[in-house]
Amino acid sequence: MNMVRVRFAPSPTGYLHIGGARTALFNYLFAKHNDGKFILRIEDTDKDRSTRESEAEILESMKWLGLDWDEGPGKSADDSLYYQTRRLPIYHAHADKLISENKAYKCFCTKEELDGERKKAEAEKRAFKYDGRCGLLTKEEAKQKEDAGMPFVVRVRVEQTGETVINDIVRGEVRVQNSTLDDIIILRTDKMPIYNFVVVVDDMEMGITHVIRGEDHLSNTPKQIHIYKALGFPMPQFAHIPLILGADKSKLSKRHGETAVLRYKENGYLPEALVNYLALLGWSPDNDDTIFSMEQLVSKFALERVHKSGAMFDNKKLMFINGVHIRGKNADELTKLCVPYLLKSGVITEGDIKNRYDFIKHAVVLQQEKLQVLAEISDLSSYFFKDDYDMNEDAKKVWEKNEAERGKVLEIFSKIITEIGVDKAKVEERLKADMETAGIKPKVFMHVIRVVLSGTTMGPGLFDISETFGYDKCMARIKKYS
């Protein structure tokens, strides 16, 4: 088989969203699985909506996800090869060729005219289709109109008999009657080429072997096949992957909540977790595994195992998978990941990173098994860093409920750590023994000490907390309630 070459071709009209990321991921996995190339191309022919900011965000998102491209912006001596607005002469040359071969023609119908006809057809409940009238113009008539300065678009003639068959790797054969298609516009009046045209020209010129994209492009495909044929290009393989859906089962979009990849980064999701989850939306492995690294996905991925129906985005499952990946981090990795969140929420300062790194690391690790998203670290561990907090409601209840014993509990606890320090095994052993002697039950003294040290009723093991705090911090907090 020839070298596999696939591409992801976003238009820089907004941030990279979850659906686009999933399409990019499937392309990436397919390329890497087959030792092929993954190409990034910027489809910026919509010059009204395309922006550099969007483009930068898309590239940043892809890098963050680990979807690095082999060819594309920043990967060759000449980036302009990968921006469609810088490839205009190429499209114009192909369009001219089609016109000279009479496979395409200039159409002088105005947008207003056509819109009117479309509205009328709609009102009469008919399907609107351009009748191809300008294609019937003689050369002289067309020249006359052009010389008169009439603006025109260029359309490719579409055979009106027979059918077009798409051989789709995930959907099998999809058949469309040619009579439902009208002549395809490939150049606007301002000479900018249209998506259906550039995509074909670029995919051919870039040697794309497999076109993997969302199902929303399936109905464009017959048009593109006609353009391939008119141009005399070899056809790539198509694979239309199912859409990602929102809670109402329509295509995932902004109104369903966060869809920007970078927002997931900000909210504390790990790129490997997002990749893992996204891979499972529409694709499934040949066994029951659910947790995968990128490397494992690359080795297992196959288009043949891509599902046909749309998949609803389930944040709960993403959170679960994120939690699994967080638990897989070592102490330093996790600390490095959490620090930005602690900083942002003001729980720690830049100075703390230098002066108290080990303390931060201990605090973070104690929350590791509980973290679903990194952003939760601040709320969970703020009492490790802030001394001026109040007991929360549940903690107050514990405090009040144990009014009779609490004084004694704190007295014994402070006596012990004063005598033997805060080593967790030693403190636990000694505390349990002394409390038994004093006739105080574990549930009571544990809970009391916990609320005094942390101000809350939940958290890591009590002796982990006291050991991490150290003697001074423990005593300071006990004093506050004595």
Next chain:
RNA sequence: GCCGCUAUCGUCUAACGGUUAGGACACGGGGUUCUCAAUCCUGUAAUAGGAGUUCGAUUCUCCUUAGCGGUACCA
């Protein structure tokens, strides 16, 4: 409206035409435990409806229904 796609637990999904229809998330119960979490065990829960082909349909065919996508001089 027209064209196309799709249809298995609430969700993501598995199942050469023969399975007690499997797994995961979520949810419920229990074990462990100083709390929460993690972890282990465990429970509830699905083949849209109707014909046909077949000894036998989740699986193949057709119809219906529903949902989605497209229907731009957007991509």
